[in-house]
Structures are given as structure tokens and as C-alpha cells.
Amino acid sequence: MLIALGCIVLTATVYYLSKKIYRRFRFAFLTPLLVAPCILSSLLVGFHINYSDYDSGGRWLSNMLQPAVVGFAVPLYKFRKVMKKYLKVIAISMTTGVTVALISSGVFSHLVHLNDSYLLSLLPRSITTPIAMAVSVDIGGMPTMTAIFVIVTGISGLIIGPMVIRYLHIKEKLAKGLLLGMGAHGAGTSKALEFGSEEGAAASLAMVLAAIFTLVFAPLLTPLIL
Structure with missing residues (x-):
């Protein structure tokens, strides 16, 4: 449980920092879509974290994507x-x-x-x-x-x-x-x-x-x- 929570916090933190970097420099190759996975991959390799351990928390975030789709109705209404x-x-x-x-x-x-x-x-x-x-x-x-x-x-x-x-x-x-x-x-x-x-x-x-x-x-x- 602690590992899963730690991986969720790690993912959210890296994504947040990636967005800050992109907003600061506005360079296409610094988009969070590219930077965040690269940083996370480097951290997993550098600290010898198994992907299965990381995915124990990452899976929670993935599962939340589907109900989040409901939020797409907001732009349609707006x-x-x-x-x-x-x-x-x-x-x-x-x-x-x-x-x-x-x-x-x-x-x-x-x-x-x-x-x-x-x-x-x-x-x-x-x-x-x-x-x-x-x-x-x-x-x-x-x-x-x-x-x-x-x-x-x-x-x-x-x-x-x-x-x-x-x-x-x-x-x-x-x-x-x-x-x-x-x-x-x-x-x-x-x-x-x-x-x-x-x-x-x-x-x-x-x-x-x-x-x-x-x-x-x-x-x-x-x-x-x-």
C-alpha cells in the first residue's frame, strides 16, 4: 500500500514539475507528454524500482481515467x-x-x-x-x-x-x-x-x-x- 501511494505521489509530482518546465520555456520537446515519462523511467532505472511495483500505484491513476471521461461533457455544455x-x-x-x-x-x-x-x-x-x-x-x-x-x-x-x-x-x-x-x-x-x-x-x-x-x-x- 505504501509503495502504491508513493508511486502515485511520485507520478503526480513529476507531472507537475514537467508542466512547470514547459510553461517556463514553451519548447515543444519539453512537453509533459515527453518529459514526464523520461524522468519517471530514469528514476525507476536509477533506483532499481520494478515496474510491477510502480504499476501497483500507477494502475490506480489509469483506472481513474475512465470515470474522468465524464468531465468531457463540460466543454460541450460550456x-x-x-x-x-x-x-x-x-x-x-x-x-x-x-x-x-x-x-x-x-x-x-x-x-x-x-x-x-x-x-x-x-x-x-x-x-x-x-x-x-x-x-x-x-x-x-x-x-x-x-x-x-x-x-x-x-x-x-x-x-x-x-x-x-x-x-x-x-x-x-x-x-x-x-x-x-x-x-x-x-x-x-x-x-x-x-x-x-x-x-x-x-x-x-x-x-x-x-x-x-x-x-x-x-x-x-x-x-x-x-
């Missing part, structure tokens, strides 16, 4: 007026974005000859971790690998997203937010908030809707992609 005003644009953007994300994951998997388990784990990479892991289980993937793919996608979107916005000269705040929230889930939403509150709101909305759309489309498209 930004309901924005949804109503731009319903058609948002619906088309989310449908297109989710479909492209799923199909591109499938195409990439076939190009590099990934087996079906890895392919199915890769499909929900563009949505937030707890829902991505749930989708992965539903379609037959490996949730642990899905979590890794989600992190890689988030970091990639954090770097590439702003470059796309600059290259395409995107000025509309809604478009910036939808792009970052859809393409890089939580990491993209964090980046969108650096552009402004409206961009952050749109990204939060996109992140939630992308997860919902993926829950619907992933089981339907999976047989076609395989």
Missing part, C-alpha cells in the same frame, strides 16, 4: 453556443478529420507492414488517451501501445500544427482551434491556448468531439481498413 453557431462547419471538420486520421493510420500500417494488433492499436491515436485506450480494447488493439501512439501523435501535432497554421496563413480562430484539438488532442489544446482563449475553447471542443466521432466511426471503418 461551448454549446459556439457549436450551435458553427454546427455545420464543426460537423464537417470533425467527420473529415476523424475519417482521415483512421484511414491514414491504416494506410501507414499497411505500408510499413505492421501486424493487425499494432494496426488496431494505432487507429485511435488522434484522440485523448482514456478514450483511445477504450476504443483500442473494443476493436482488438493493445491499449498500452495505443497510449504510446497517442503520445507520439500529440508531440508531433504540437510541433507540426503551428507550422501548418503559419504555412497556410490560417487566421480564423475557430479553424486554428479545430486543427490543433483534432490533430493533437490534449497537447494541441494546450498549444491552442497559447494562441488565445477562443482558440483554446475551439480546441477543447474539437478534442471532445473527435473522441466521440472516433467511438462511432472506428468500429465501422476497422473491417474496411483491415
